[in-house]
Amino acid sequence: MARSLPPGLWGLACAGGELSLEGTALAGLAERWGSPLFVVDGAAVEENVRRFRRVPPGGSVEVDVFYSYKTNPVVELLRRLSGLGVGAEVVSPYELWLARRLGVEPSRIVYNGPGKTPAFARTLVDSDLLVTHLNHREEIGVLARAAAERGRRTAVGIRVATSDSWSGKFGVPIAGGRALAAYEEALACASLRVVGVHAHRGTAIEDADTLVRFVREVLEFCDTLHARLGLDVELLDLGGSLAAPTVLPLDASTLPVGEQVAGRLSVEEYLGVLVGEVEAHFGRAGRPAPRVLLEPGRAMTADTQLLLCRVASLNAAGPGPAHAILDAGENIAHILHREYHEIFHTGRWGQGPALPYVLDGPTCSPMDRLRDAVELPLLRVGDTLAVMDAGAYLVPFSNSFCFPQPGIVLLDGGRETLIRRPETYEDMIARDLAAAGGTL
Ligand SMILES: Cc1ncc(COP(=O)(O)O)c(C=O)c1O
Known part of the structure; x- marks a missing residue:
């Protein structure tokens, strides 16, 4: 099927390929609050x-x-x-x-x-x-x-x-x-x-x-x-x-x-x-x-939230399309195995020719793939992507497999509020009794 929905469906504006919500550039949110990051509208x-x-x-x-x-x-x-x-x-x-x-x-x-x-x-x-x-x-x-x-x-x-x-x-x-x-x-x-x-x-x-x-x-x-x-x-x-x-x-x-x-x-x-x-x-x-x-x-709530993630690495050594390894995968967005979610390049949307990519997650699992085939503008390491419709069944099914879970920022009338802080490494071991008992 032809794959592409316009950013305006989610109220996103686009100027020179840069996507913003309520006047706030999406890529800037990931810079200020870290990536990956959920953003609630x-x-x-x-x-x-x-x-x-x-x-x-x-x-x-x-x-x-x-x-x-x-x-x-x-x-x-x-x-x-x-x-x-x-x-x-x-x-x-x-x-x-x-x-x-x-x-x-x-x-x-x-x-x-x-x-x-x-x-x-x-x-x-x-x-x-x-x-x-x-x-x-x-x-x-x-x-x-x-x-x-x-x-x-x-x-x-x-x-x-x-x-x-x-x-x-x-x-x-x-x-x-x-x-x-x-x-x-x-x-x-x-x-x-x-x-x-x-x-x-x-x-x-x-x-x-x-x-x-x-x-x-x-x-x-x-x-x-x-x-x-x-x-x-x-x-x-x-x-x-x-x-x-x-x-x-x-x-x-x-x-x-x-x-x-x-x-x-x-x-x-x-x-x-x-x-x-x-x-x-x-x-x-x-x-x-x-x-x-x-x-x-x-x-x-599906369309009231998006997931920002970054291209951590690119592997173009194989015969097929290049693999973009993202900092978010099935540990956060497993539902993409079953559902088509629009994915935007937040800095160069609609710019230049669309190129084929495989989008992989960062974990050491061959199952960790978000999309087998997607067309996006030329990707570079550090680019920020937006996975749309992340407000249903992503947060509750997220897990801490190999990586901590993302924070959540609420964007409201141009104001940014961190409503869930990102998980820390210490959080990830906090329930282990050796850590809690101070013997670590
Ligand atoms: C009993 C019940 N009500 C409501 C819901 C919400 O469903 P949906 O997200 O499809 O609207 C669910 C989800 O499975 C459910 O099990």
Whole structure:
């Protein structure tokens, strides 16, 4: 596929090949703060929240947004999202602790995820969250017993799997009446208040047809719950999965990337279709629509962050294209193995002929490759590249394999703030007891 998207899609300006964000040259950021470096675009975060929170005009359905913490768990980002009215979708004891530590009210927290132990079920009961979604049937008893032990009634939903969502580990299939049987069991537990249905597709939703199919299957299941069990759900949680606007599956299409991106469902279209479906469905059924919860991850923050990295070395000795060895690789951006992310030269964008390169990471692993074939202006050692759409699933999956992890700078109205300092060598051994005990 033809590979190239214009920098303006991310609000980057270009003058003489030099890329800048809000008047700040990208290469200058790497000079001041070091490389590799994540850069968060504060204005883009606010804009995405505004778009997600704008309910389509004329709609009577209440939509509430909960950011999927695992997507980019950076404290300053999470604090900002919370300050902008976005709730927290958390999936582990750590993430629940983090949300509470950041002052998020229990009524603004949704708990998901498989693997709830009896001990943690007690914590969930005591936390009194907006809703805890039970991942599969066994969790019904685990939570019901914990709630009964505490003398409480806990608000729960059950994660259901549609015909095209992730399943197996996740959720109870609607097919074959299995989800219905799980609801029947949950409703029989006096210590559970069954208020919700949860469905997260998992595989990215890129177009309206896919979204409609998914939503309709869940809505039909709501009808089954009403007809068979007399249950009218209060909370309809449709998960995340909206595709990030400028991230593409790697090599899945022969269409030019620009055309693929142009066909993507926007946040506005996503909300319009989704709310329209819910409204029409409950209108026809003559029942009040439930409150709709959404758990966006990638669509909320992917395009609000970029990764700056430098060309550490060039190896042009082989028969093919030159290998540019970068100071960031799969230790920081492993997701590039699966996803097409635009990569810009920050100092000579669009300058001179485009040359073919292989982009490798710095670690001693043959797997450490970011891109097999990319065309960039002539590369020199020390040049800074920008990997776009680095705000989803890069930070949480980064590791300290051979190299420390990068810092994170927030760019906001031209002001630069270091919101996570780079990892130091001392940080990397701080949990080794010889180091902590001073015997090193
Ligand atoms: C339950 C749940 N909700 C929301 C999300 C966020 O998904 P995405 O980043 O695709 O929007 C995930 C991520 O896998 C998830 O598992």
